[in-house]
Amino acid sequence: MSIFEYNGSAVVAMVGKNCFAIASDRRLGVQLQTIATDFQRISKIHDRVFIGLSGLATDVQTLYQRLVFRHKLYQLREERDMKPETFASLVSAIIYEKRFGPYLCQPVIAGLGEDDKPFICTMDSIGAKELAKDFVVSGTASESLYGACEAMYKPDMEAEELFETISQALLSSVDRDCLSGWGGHVYVVTPTEIKERILKGRMD
Amino acid sequence: MGDSQYSFSLTTFSPSGKLVQIEHALTAVGSGQTSLGIKASNGVVIATEKKLPSILVDEASVQKIQNLTPNIGVVYSGMGPDFRVLVRKSRKQAEQYLRLYKEPIPVTQLVRETATVIQEFTQSGGVRPFGVSLLVAGYDDKGPQLYQVDPSGSYFSWKASAMGKNVSNAKTFLEKRYTEDMELDDAIHTAILTLKEGFEGEVSSKNIEIGKIGADKVFRVLTPAEIDDYLAEVE
Numbered sequence: 124m125s126i127f128e129y130n131g132s133a134v135v136a137m138v139g140k141n142c143f144a145i146a147s148d149r150r151l152g153v154q155l156q157t158i159a160t161d162f163q164r165i166s167k168i169h170d171r172v173f174i175g176l177s178g179l180a181t182d183v184q185t186l187y188q189r190l191v192f193r194h195k196l197y198q199l200r201e202e203r204d205m206k207p208e209t210f211a212s213l214v215s216a217i218i219y220e221k222r223f224g225p226y227l228c229q230p231v232i233a234g235l236g237e238d239d240k241p242f243i244c245t246m247d248s249i250g251a252k253e254l255a256k257d258f259v260v261s262g263t264a265s266e267s268l269y270g271a272c273e274a275m276y277k278p279d280m281e282a283e284e285l286f287e288t289i290s291q292a293l294l295s296s297v298d299r300d301c302l303s304g305w306g307g308h309v310y311v312v313t314p315t316e317i318k319e320r321i322l323k324g325r326m327d
Numbered sequence: 328m329g330d331s332q333y334s335f336s337l338t339t340f341s342p343s344g345k346l347v348q349i350e351h352a353l354t355a356v357g358s359g360q361t362s363l364g365i366k367a368s369n370g371v372v373i374a375t376e377k378k379l380p381s382i383l384v385d386e387a388s389v390q391k392i393q394n395l396t397p398n399i400g401v402v403y404s405g406m407g408p409d410f411r412v413l414v415r416k417s418r419k420q421a422e423q424y425l426r427l428y429k430e431p432i433p434v435t436q437l438v439r440e441t442a443t444v445i446q447e448f449t450q451s452g453g454v455r456p457f458g459v460s461l462l463v464a465g466y467d468d469k470g471p472q473l474y475q476v477d478p479s480g481s482y483f484s485w486k487a488s489a490m491g492k493n494v495s496n497a498k499t500f501l502e503k504r505y506t507e508d509m510e511l512d513d514a515i516h517t518a519i520l521t522l523k524e525g526f527e528g529e530v531s532s533k534n535i536e537i538g539k540i541g542a543d544k545v546f547r548v549l550t551p552a553e554i555d556d557y558l559a560e561v562e
Contacts, residue, residue, distance in 0.1 A: 201436060205428075212429040 126227055127248075129154060131302025132177035133264035134164055135234045135293055136233040136243045137276060138257055139285035142313040143241040144232040148264070149321075150305040151180055153308045160305040160326070166195050169204045171235040173310055175216070176230035177262035178248065186226050190214060204311050207234025207242040211252060220232065229261040237255035239314045258292075262301045267296035286320070294324040333453035344444055348456055352405075352478035355458035359404040361525060363489035363497055364462040365518055366473040367458060370511035370541035371464035373402040374472075374518040376491075376526065377536045380434050392538040392548050394420045399465035400538045400546035404491030405478075406458035413457060416443045434465035438474045438482050460490045463506075472528045493525030506560025511541050519561050528535060532558065 131152045136145040151162035163174040174190065176183040193213060197205055205213070211232045218226055225248045232244045245259040253259065256299050257276050260268035267277045271292040280288060290309055298302040307322035338348040362375035362457070364550075375391050377486050386391045391410075420440045424432040449456045461476040463544040473483045475490065487505045489497035502533045504517050514536065532554035540546040 201433060205431070209428045209430045213427060216427050288365075 124154065126232075127178050128263050128302060130178070130180040130185075131300070132164060132180075132262035133268060133293065133297050133300065133303040134175035134177045134229075134231045134261045135272065135289060135296075136175065136231050136245075136259050136276065137272065137280075137285060137292075138241045138243055138255075138278075139288045139311075140279040140281055141235075142244060142282045142311065143233045143235065143237045144282075144285045144289040144309060144311045145231065145243075146289050146307055146309040147176050147177070148262075148293065148297045148303040148305065150301060150303055151306055154163075155301075157305065161175065163308070165310060166191070167232075167310075167317075168210060168218040169198070169275050171312070172205065172207050173233050173312065174210075175233070175261070176228045177265075178226075179232070181227045182226040182311050186228055186230070187271050189217060193217070207232060207236050210234065211236040211242075211244050211246075213251050215246055215277060217250075220247065222249055225249050231259050231261050233312075235312065235314060254275060254292075262303060264296045264300035267299040268292065271296045282311050282313050282318070286318070290322050291318075294322060298325055331453060335452055336450055337453070338449045338454055340396070346449065346479070348409050349479045352458050352464060353460075354455045356405040356460045356478065357492070357494065359406070359459075359491045361491040361493040361497060361522065362402045362404045362462060363518060363521055364464055364473045364475075364499070365487040365505065365514040366471050366485065366502070367511045367514040368507070369471065370466065370514070370539060371471045371473050372466045372511065372514045372537065372539045373400060373462050374515075374522055374535060374537040375402045375404070376522060379534075386533050390548065392536050393413060394423075394464070394546050395396075395437060396431060396465075398431065398467060398540060398544040398546055399437060399463060400540060401461050401463045402538065402546075403459045403461050405460060409457045409459045410461070413441060413444070413459065413461065414443070416444050420444075430536045431467070431546070433467050433469065434463065434472045434474070435469070437465070438463050438476060438477055442476050442480045442482045445476060445478065449479060462488065462490065462545065464538065465554070466542070466544045466546075471548075474554075489521065489522050496525050497521050511539060515557055516561050519557060531555075531559065533549070538539065 133148040147164040151159040258272040360376040362374040487501040532551035
C-alpha cells in the first residue's frame with residue numbers, strides 16, 4: 124500500500140459566483156482501522172484563504188503549522204493578509220524545499236482574491252501547481268471525486284447551490300472509497316461570511 | 328568573516344553613547360554630492376548632481392540613479408562603490424521575494440530589508456559601516472513612496488528630502504516649496520530648482536540626473552533630452 128493511502132483522505136474545492144467551497148472527509152485511519160471520525164483536514168489561513176491537505180496525517184498537521192507560522196509573520200511584517208495566489212506560491216516553494224524527502228501531502232488551496240474573485244488550486248507533493256477554473260480534488264478518493272465533480276459542476280453557482288453540489292460530490296465519492304468517509308466538513312466562503320457545516324453520510 | 332583576528336566589531340560605542348563610526352559615515356555622506364527626492368500626489372521624483380572629476384570622463388557611462396525593481400528606484404549621497412554593493416544586494420532581495428511569492432516586493436519591505444543589511448554592517452566583525460545614505464522612490468499598491476535610509480540602518484518616509492553637501496539649504500527650500508497636492512511634473516520642476524540653489528556653475532542635462540515614477544508604476548531615469556525640456560520650462 125502506498126504511503127499516501129496510509130491514513131485515507133478526500134479533499135475537494137469548487138468555484139462559485141464570487142464565492143468558493145472547500146470540503147473534506149473526516150476519517151482518520153491507520154490502514155484498515157478507523158482511529159478518529161473528526162479529523163480536521165481543512166484549515167483557515169485567514170478569512171479569505173483556506174487550505175485543505177490530504178495525505179499522510181502527520182505531514183498534514185506539520186505542514187499546516189509551518190504555513191500558519193509563515194503567514195502570521197507575513198501579516199506582522201507587511202500589515203496585510205496574503206492574497207490566495209501569493210499563498211499558493213509560498214506553499215509551492217515550501218514544499219519544493221523538501222524535493223528529495225517530501226511532505227507526503229497534496230494541498231488544495233482556495234481563496235477569494237482581488238475584487239472577490241474566487242481562486243482555487245492544487246499541487247502535488249513536490250509543489251507542482253495546478254490552477255483550475257472549476258474544481259480541484261485530492262486524496263485517496265480523488266478518482267471518484269473527479270467523476271462526481273465533472274458530472275455535477277456547473278459555473279456561477281450561488282453559495283447555497285454550491286454547498287449542495289460539493290456536498291453531494293464529496294459524499295458520493297467517499298462512499299466508493301473504503302479509506303475515506305465518516306461524514307464531511309464543508310466550508311462555503313463568500314465575501315461577507317464563512318459558513319461551516321458538518322455532513323452526515325454513510326458512517327463507514 | 329568571524330574566524331579571523333577581526334571577529335570583533337569595529338563599530339563600538341563611545342562613552343557618550345554614540346557610535347562614532349556611524350557619525351563619521353554621516354560626515355562622509357554630508358560631503359557627498361547633493362541628492363534629493365520629492366513625493367508628489369501621483370508619483371515620486373529623485374534627482375542628484377552629477378559632477379564628474381574631469382571633463383574627460385564619459386558622462387554617459389556614469390549612472391548614479393539605479394532601478395532596484397521595475398517600480399522602485401534609488402539615488403545616493405556619499406561613496407559610489409558602497410552604493411553599488413547595496414544596489415546589488417537590494418536587487419537580489421527583491422528578486423528572492425518575487426521568486427517566493429510571485430508578487431513584486433512592496434516598497435516598505437525592500438527598504439526594511441536593505442536597512443537591515445546596512446545595520447548588520449554596524450554590528451559585525453571586521454567590516455565598516457556603509458558610507459552612503461539612500462533615497463528610495465517607489466510606487467506600489469500603497470501609492471507613491473519616498474524613503475531615506477542612513478548608514479546606521481534607520482529609515483524614514485519623507486514627503487520631500489535632501490542629502491549631501493547642500494542639505495540644509497535644500498531642505499529649507501523644499502520646506503517652502505512643497506505642497507501636498509503637487510503633481511509629478513511640478514515636483515520635477517521643484518527638484519531642478521532645489522538643485523540649482525546650491526549648484527556651483529550652470530545646471531545642464533550633462534551634470535544632473537533625474538529619475539521619476541508615476542502612476543504607470545515604471546521607474547525611469549530621464550534622458551538628457553528630457554532633462555533639457557524640463558530645464559527650458561523652468562527658465
